């Protein structure tokens with residue numbers, strides 16, 4: 001049996017896993033990333049907002065990420081076809097397709113000697129009390145590490161092995177996404193539409209040729225529109241919803257729509273002994289908060305600092321994770337609560353405007369700078 005020893009084993013090569021691996025690799029740690037897929041994942045967010053941009057800036061990565069990214073600074077919101085508010089992002093936010101973003105960070109890892117084991121499945125984690133003693137892989141290999149990070153997504157095997165309870169709650173709508181050719185109106189402005197029937201749609205460019213379109217709708221409507229009725233019914237519904245993107249109707253009619261599983265998830269603890277959870281393994285919030293990725297970058301930064309500061313001392317690591325990392329659960333809880341509150345009001349304009357929090361939407365868990373960046377229209 002092949003046994004490998006390293007300082008830090010990270011399960012999952014998504015944004016969280018790759019970014020943490022990069023930071024630890026830069027600080028001289030021997031890092032092994034175990035990824036079940038053949039490459040970095042493709043599905044995830046497109047937005048990096050202020051907290052995430054600040055983290056990238058602190059590590060000299062902004063220009064690398066910005067190079068092929070789009071920068072936007074306004075989102076216009078509509079209800080029942082009429083504009084209701086505009087939200088301004090004073091520093092702007094970046095749009096870069098998830099796979100590209102993760103690949104930028106993954107490529108930077110190569111220079112730091114980080115090992116990636118693709119097509120590698122975790123079979124089980126061997127525990128010694130509260131400590132992960134080693135990871136056994138499905139192909140018989142064994143990985144021994146001082147620290148183990150579960151950055152392995154919403155169904156995290158590491159979280160399950162650590163025995164952490166999780167609470168998932170579903171939303172009153174399903175979500176579909178399509179990537180379509182870019183039209184002039186989508187290139188002009190990010191627009192987010194809601195209506196009284198509980199539908200919503202978000203359209204934005206992801207590069208100079210393509211746009212991403214999300215459609216959220218009640219489960220019964222989803223069955224009808226995407227199951228039986230087809231494109232004419234979808235276009236009919238969108239014509240009353242997506243009122244300022246009429247040039248997109250033709251591309252929406254022939255789009256290929258994928259269902260996106262969405263649910264809020266809270267986990268009872270983020271660490272045990274020498275192991276911790278990161279990113280979607282630790283929390284999930286409504287995608288319309290647009291902050292999941294930015295928080296994950298910040299969490300990875302905190303974890304890297306703690307792991308380096310503990311310098312292999314297991315008791316110190318445990319204590320530092322308790323005091324320095326567990327408090328992130330409260331921050332995430334606030335974001336999850338916000339996403340839940342917001343998603344319950346999509347059908348009702350006054351409730352939506354009341355629930356909308358520019359501080360969380362624009363600044364996340366960084367300090368707001370105390371000015372008004374939301375203009376209510378009409």
Ligand SMILES: Cc1cc2nc3c(=O)[nH]c(=O)nc-3n(C[C@H](O)[C@H](O)[C@H](O)COP(=O)(O)OP(=O)(O)OC[C@H]3O[C@@H](n4cnc5c(N)ncnc54)[C@H](O)[C@@H]3O)c2cc1C
Nearest residue numbers: 012014015016036041044045152153279280290291292293
């Ligand atoms: C469609 C969609 C839209 C989103 N929109 C937004 C948004 O607008 N704004 C925002 O900020 N956030 C959004 N998010 C959330 C954002 O993508 C996540 O916060 C971010 O991807 C977290 O990264 P991660 O590294 O934790 O997880 P992931 O990218 O999910 O990576 C987990 C990795 O672990 C691997 N893995 C899983 N199990 C195992 C195993 N047992 N062994 C080995 N490897 C394993 C997986 O293959 C995967 O590569 C969205 C997510 C989705 C899916």
